[in-house]
Amino acid sequence: MNETMKQYDVIIIGGGPAGLSAGIYTSRACLSSLLIEKGAIGGMIINAKLVENYPGFTDGISGIDLTEAMHRQATMFGLETVAAEVTGVMVDGKNKVVKTSQGDFTAKAVIIAGGSERQKLGVPGEAEYTGKGVSYCATCDGAFFRDKVVAVVGGGNAAVTEALELTKFASKIIVIHRRNELRATKVVQEKAFAEKKIGFLWDSAVETIMGNTFVNKIRVRNLKTGNQSILSVDGVFVNVGSQPSTGYLKGVLALDANGAIVINDRMETSVPGIFAAGDIRSNSIRQVIGAAGDGAMAAVNAGKYISG
Amino acid sequence: MSKPVEIEEAKFDGTVLKAKIPVLVDFWAPWCGPCRMVAPIVDELANEYDGKVSFFKVNVDNNPKVASKYGVMSIPTLILFKNGQPFTNIVGFRPKAELKKNLDKAL
Numbered sequence: 001m002n003e004t005m006k007q008y009d010v011i012i013i014g015g016g017p018a019g020l021s022a023g024i025y026t027s028r029a030c031l032s033s034l035l036i037e038k039g040a041i042g043g044m045i046i047n048a049k050l051v052e053n054y055p056g057f058t059d060g061i062s063g064i065d066l067t068e069a070m071h072r073q074a075t076m077f078g079l080e081t082v083a084a085e086v087t088g089v090m091v092d093g094k095n096k097v098v099k100t101s102q103g104d105f106t107a108k109a110v111i112i113a114g115g116s117e118r119q120k121l122g123v124p125g126e127a128e129y130t131g132k133g134v135s136y137c138a139t140c141d142g143a144f145f146r147d148k149v150v151a152v153v154g155g156g157n158a159a160v161t162e163a164l165e166l167t168k169f170a171s172k173i174i175v176i177h178r179r180n181e182l183r184a185t186k187v188v189q190e191k192a193f194a195e196k197k198i199g200f201l202w203d204s205a206v207e208t209i210m211g212n213t214f215v216n217k218i219r220v221r222n223l224k225t226g227n228q229s230i231l232s233v234d235g236v237f238v239n240v241g242s243q244p245s246t247g248y249l250k251g252v253l254a255l256d257a258n259g260a261i262v263i264n265d266r267m268e269t270s271v272p273g274i275f276a277a278g279d280i281r282s283n284s285i286r287q288v289i290g291a292a293g294d295g296a297m298a299a300v301n302a303g304k305y306i307s308g
Numbered sequence: 309m310s311k312p313v314e315i316e317e318a319k320f321d322g323t324v325l326k327a328k329i330p331v332l333v334d335f336w337a338p339w340c341g342p343c344r345m346v347a348p349i350v351d352e353l354a355n356e357y358d359g360k361v362s363f364f365k366v367n368v369d370n371n372p373k374v375a376s377k378y379g380v381m382s383i384p385t386l387i388l389f390k391n392g393q394p395f396t397n398i399v400g401f402r403p404k405a406e407l408k409k410n411l412d413k414a415l
Binding site for chain 1: 337339340341342344345346368369375379380381382383385397399400401403404405
């Protein structure tokens with residue numbers, strides 16, 4: 001398979017709401033467009049059973065219904081999609097070359113919409129027990145922890161919201177946070193403090209995750225006193241943030257201190273003809289509407305760039 | 309034209325564990341987004357591997373015992389059974405190329 005023969009006007013990296021929205025706009029503008037996605041079309045939001053705040057849906061809509069419709073819409077206007085993983089992006093004269101696991105593709109402009117990945121704890125046992133007690137998504141996996149004891153690691157909105165979600169299933173939830181106060185918004189904090197099933201372990205970090213076939217305990221260290229303790233838990237839900245998927249872009253374009261792509265108000269990156277949209281870019285608000293808006297802006301500006 | 313067959317836990321042992329060829333079981337639930345994304349890929353594989361691998365689906369909401377027996381704690385989970393034993397355990401959405409590699413290893 002040699003796709004380097006076919007040149008596209010625009011290549012879009014990432015098939016979440018940012019990439020799909022960009023695809024609708026570029027295809028409808030009659031720019032030949034290819035979207036490259038290594039995982040599931042729709043991105044992270046397909047795990048959400050209900051998106052209540054995407055404008056236009058008074059009853060809310062599931063993440064997957066929303067993104068499937070976006071993809072159908074973009075495909076209707078001519079967007080092509082390929083399942084591949086991007087390993088590099090380079091400028092070659094007037095063209096941009098996108099290197100992937102399925103070969104190289106070239107385009108006049110590139111829109112990078114690859115989103116972010118959930119940050120790992122980086123502790124022993126975490127990788128081994130992923131899917132066997134360690135989870136990064138309470139809406140996805142909470143149902144498998146009915147009447148069990150679980151730990152939620154983190155102190156931001158994601159962690160506290162997941163802890164609240166888990167009260168539907170788990171018998172006890174321990175929120176483990178390395179500071180002595182939560183970063184989550186006040187309203188969410190109040191709800192969590194009022195919940196009998198939720199307990200808090202402050203100034204603490206998980207050091208090791210242990211078990212037999214599945215997780216059965218964790219070792220926790222108090223960061224102020226240095227004391228270690230063992231907690232019996234059946235699950236560990238990790239919510240310590242996300243990092244933009246920009247590993248292959250180091251040295252290619254400007255990234256901020258968090259590894260997110262630096263852009264201006266036209267979604268332009270530091271490289272002419274390369275744009276960024278959604279959670280992968282600096283100061284993303286991490287909402288579907290933000291991603292969709294970014295995607296449309298990147299698409300319109302990519303079109304202007306191509307017309308010269 | 310072969311499609312994955314939905315089965316209940318009562319029929320699981322007789323159908324999956326006693327099969328002569330490898331069996332791929334797709335553990336899913338209606339509320340699971342990634343399960344919906346992997347379903348059409350599993351449908352395509354059922355067609356392409358017709359006669360070489362059998363394909364079944366288990367709704368974990370209706371069949372919690374068999375899900376628990378095989379340690380399903382996250383969905384989608386695809387378990388490839390060979391000679392009555394789990395041969396490969398695949399947790400989370402995977403693209404078609406990766407699933408094909410897993411099936412080919414069992415053949």
